[in-house]
Amino acid sequence: MISTVEKYYIDVNGTLEWQNTYIVTYVDGFVNYVPHSEDNRHYQEILEWVAEGNTITDNGGGE
């Protein structure tokens, strides 16, 4: 069961760029880096989680 979803940014040549990836933390503590890809089953889980009314955190790479 998903606990939180956050967009993953890294510094590329001095600029924070989103990496087409989400950090997904499950209630049991397991952490997955999930690609923005329709064929990925974890990405499908994210879509269902959002459809249930949850929100993806996007802090632009900040803390």
Added chain:
Amino acid sequence: MALSTIPTRALSEQGINFRNLIINGDMSIAQRGTSVTGLANSPAFIIDRFSYRRNGTWTTVQYTMSQETDAPTGQGFVKSLKITPTTAEASVPNGAFSAANYAIEGQDLQLLKYGTSNAESLTLSFWVKSNKTGTYVCAFLNVSSNKLISKAYTIDSSNTWEKKSITIPGDTVSSYSNDNTVGLNIYWGLAAGTDWTSGSLSDTWQTSSNANYFPSQVNLADSTSNYINFTGVQLEVGTSASDFEFLPYDVNLQRCQRYFEMLVGTNGGVIGYGYGSGSDTARTMWQFKVQKRAVPSMSDSYSTSRQYRINFTSPDGTAVNQNSSNTPGFGDISVNNSGYMNLSGFSSIGGGQNGFMIYNNTTTAMGADAEL
């Protein structure tokens, strides 16, 4: 002397011709480990390609799934998948079911010629052992067309390995999508509530209805003493089961790695070559052995205690060896590699420093998951 013809033996159905549509049917590959407990979520994997699935709201039941050395004697099998409830549920909630599952890509099912008058029959065979005798149900779901066949099998003797065989007809109406998504889902029922059992079994493909999935299925979840083991799972074209098609271990492993690949820490094991991408951060990449079915999810939560190490040489020639027990991040992942693997927890490593990132213990592990 060169052969002018291929020996008949090589073409016979008993030779290796990849007639088994199931990967790892002998349960020999278990990259994630040998046991996982407390399965309250779904899907969950321990033996490669086979998963535990549940649906609906259960009150208490949880299972343990493990790879065991228990196997039918004299058949060539040495491993099996075992599923046992660790907390029981005497009465299955109406809307719930639990099952073992195997999923096949649609593009691997085109040989069945579904949706044409030449659609092929399929035969599923497997060895099974349980303390609990009675009626069990296998459900076959064509995900592409949402059509279902459910067929029962009987476990006759408790605590005894038995070989079962189930044949289903081809579907002359509906085809499988020719792509890398799920075409066929096979479910071996473990327990099911009335919403999933109140219909009827079927010998023909019918539009899926929850009530027709698991009619007459026994409740394996009603006691923590219950268990069920499977091995020798084979799905092949035709109306009869042939001998199990054993593959070499390396072939079996590589076929599994299309869906999941684990890089396990061995002391000093190299992950990849990289560079300091910030004052406290190193960046590298894990190149997969096998191209993945789809862009995978990346995680090092498979570690029991993680520690990474970087071996750099500074521009002035000074050797740099630093450790980090932080959790890496992965960005721009692809079907061929982990993308950028970013690890913080170092100091003063930016600015032209290049070197290797390695595992610094045997309990660090990363997984790339592209399962269906």
